[in-house]
Amino acid sequence: GAVVSQHPSWVICKSGTSVKIECRSLDFQATTMFWYRQFPKQSLMLMATSNEGSKATYEQGVEKDKFLINHASLTLSTLTVTSAHPEDSSFYICSARNPRGAGQPQHFGDGTRLSIL
Amino acid sequence: GQQLNQSPQSMFIQEGEDVSMNCTSSSIFNTWLWYKQEPGEGPVLLIALYKAGELTSNGRLTAQFGITRKDSFLNISASIPSDVGIYFCAGHYGGSQGNLIFGKGTKLSVKP
Numbered sequence: 085g086a087v088v089s090q091h092p093s094w095v096i097c098k099s100g101t102s103v104k105i106e107c108r109s110l111d112f113q114a115t116t117m118f119w120y121r122q123f124p125k126q127s128l129m130l131m132a133t134s135n136e137g138s139k140a141t142y143e144q145g146v147e148k149d150k151f152l153i154n155h156a157s158l159t160l161s162t163l164t165v166t167s168a169h170p171e172d173s174s175f176y177i178c179s180a181r182n183p184r185g186a187g188q189p190q191h192f193g194d195g196t197r198l199s200i201l
Numbered sequence: 202g203q204q205l206n207q208s209p210q211s212m213f214i215q216e217g218e219d220v221s222m223n224c225t226s227s228s229i230f231n232t233w234l235w236y237k238q239e240p241g242e243g244p245v246l247l248i249a250l251y252k253a254g255e256l257t258s259n260g261r262l263t264a265q266f267g268i269t270r271k272d273s274f275l276n277i278s279a280s281i282p283s284d285v286g287i288y289f290c291a292g293h294y295g296g297s298q299g300n301l302i303f304g305k306g307t308k309l310s311v312k313p
């Protein structure tokens with residue numbers, strides 16, 4: 085069964101709206117979670133690494149004030165797309181890795197399809 | 202940054218045929234992972250490889266971690282229509298805690 089849950093799966097909203105996406109690890113406590121963005125017919129691009137209890141680490145070119153990440157508990161990370169515009173429309177996917185045991189692979193949520201009108 | 206070269210980009214095959222796809226890198230990777238993604242869903246882990254030369258199977262899927270640690274392949278035997286999807290290779294370099302790098306994916310279409 086799924087080990088990472090992502091919600092919502094689909095959002096349509098007006099330009100200027102802020103949208104929050106949740107990512108939960110179901111079977112383990114994740115000190116680190118990852119947020120990816122995927123455009124149609126393209127691969128996953130890492131946006132940021134979410135660290136429980138500390139600031140997220142953003143990849144080059146990703147605006148931290150635009151994409152707010154909060155990792156307030158060991159099982160929940162949230163990504164808020166602030167003042168979203170049509171160019172923010174994309175498929176956002178989170179992942180988490182069980183820290184127990186070396187080399188555990190990342191498991192992904194089912195993604196959130198964000199459409200900004 | 203680091204890149205993974207995944208090929209082929211797409212494949213159109215007949216049901217029952219075997220499939221092979223691969224990924225290469227100019228750098229040494231410590232972990233190779235193969236994921237499958239279906240439309241509107243997140244990637245699902247198929248096989249994880251941790252040692253050079255490692256050969257691992259998951260049902261009709263077989264993957265190998267190349268001896269040079271710069272490549273990996275995924276084979277699917279006796280394909281069926283539900284194998285349709287996009288297959289991504291991914292890997293860690295610079296330690297297992299490093300970022301996960303993805304290939305560009307191989308889109309598989311299976312004709313019944």
